[in-house]
Amino acid sequence: MAIKINDVSFSYLKKTPNEVKALDHVSFEIPKGKITSIIGHTGSGKSTLIQMLNGLLLPDSGFLEIDDFKVTSEKRKNKRIKDLRKHVSIVFQFPEYQLFEETVEKDVAFGLKNYGLKENESIEKAHLALKEVGLDKSFYKRSPFELSGGEKRRVAIAGILAIDPEILILDEPTAGLDPKGSELILNLIKELNRNGKTIILVTHDMNIVLNHSDYVIVLNDSTLSFKGTPSELFTRDVSNYSIEIPELFKFALLLKEHQLNIDIEKIKNVDDLINQLKEIK
């Protein structure tokens, strides 16, 4: 099963002078077990879309199918919303602002307790999740408020990972982090994907799109403009999408134009390009 978005529309502040159309008859599919990036300018409808994927917002028209869950415009038909939220979890932008417990381990276990796990069981799972994000024992009893920005974010992500969702959505997971913190998070995402999780990334960073995602979806003015692989996107004319082609990809394209035998499809990062150049030699 895949994630299907069927003719979905949504407006904010309906029937007021401030009404904003966020999604306008959008349809596409997101493949499972892959990393898919959703990109688009500010206000293009990305955040609205991801909130629909776990039932935080309901579409005005159209419906979403996520495995055997269905999100429709009618409230009473969405009875299994809590199960859906366990199945599809969102790590919001700046998730460190949602921390509130006294200790790191309690905060990570909070979600599990909400889903009915017992105290000691949830703490045990919380430890596993913290290990997954690379935080060791010394962090367990510390207050989440005394951690650094990157550590806080990893705690917040662990809070979601602990729930063990099938599909994980991350809204700009690297925003405001230093390069090292970003790298840690991105490696974590890759690792999670390798373990079989479907990842949906919302991002403005085209290097993340190129380097980390299998598929990319471009939203533009509340409508779908493109779906395909990153290299397909970057070889197109993207001047309308307000996105910047990564320097590395531009360079690779230039090399190809100069008759060098380069497989554009396989270029994800500098190492890929170096390896291909070595082979040419």
Next chain:
Amino acid sequence: MNNLTFGRYSPFNTCVHRLDPRNKIFMMLLLMVSIFLKVDSWSTTLILTGFIFLFLVIVMIISKIRFLDLFKSLSTMWFLIIILMVIYVFIPNPSYNPNHIAFYIGTYGVNYDAFYQSGYIIFRLILMVMITMILTSTTSPMDLTYALEWYMTPLKLVKFPAHIVAMTLSIALRFIPTLLDETQRIMKAQASRGVDFNRGGLFKRVGAIISLIIPLFVSAISRSEELSNAMEARGYDPYAKRSRYRVLKFHLSDLFAFIIVGAIFAGFLTLRIYDGYIIKIDFIYWIFGAKPLF
């Protein structure tokens, strides 16, 4: 949580929106005083408050305020209404007519007057809600604080920090929508972690609220620190003389609106003064020539 949108400024461009905020605040006060001027006869009081009610409904229609919002805000008041009812019905009041007993609970006679009295109070409360709603949904928070600052200017003579108070107020008002959005954001984030804000017993709900309030305070405090730094960085000095980008002006339409509200107030005041001193006014008695019911 969606009820919180009650009274939020909605930026239509109607003639009520365009009125001078200073004038609007003054008119609001006049109407509120009118509501609390009570004449001796019940029927006249009912007619008068009914008149204000009609007037407010018309103003609400003109200023495009949705009645649904009014009902939403009133629906949160039911607890208050019940308490008022209970107090009025069960506390004996010597001014009630002893012949107006509705029914007995044990030996205690419940008086009809108690119901009229509490009904009247509730009706006035509803009118108050309508008046404040008209003010806040047609006037932007910034305009409101400008107007308040203007009213506080005379206090500067006694060294009252009018500007600082107005600035504090305007920042507080300015941040209400921001904090509401923030609340929504945190609620969504916690809902993603399985918190259900609408269901569950008391214990669960308290837990849910804590998961909302602590992050809200943390972000509000960090926001206030950022804001004060940003203000200082741009050279804000609370004691400096300040000019204004938008100067408030009293237009002809303000005069017109003021005359209407002023007339209502004057009418009420006249009735109140004459009532009980010179003649006993009872409209129903005048019109139908019959003795009023109560």
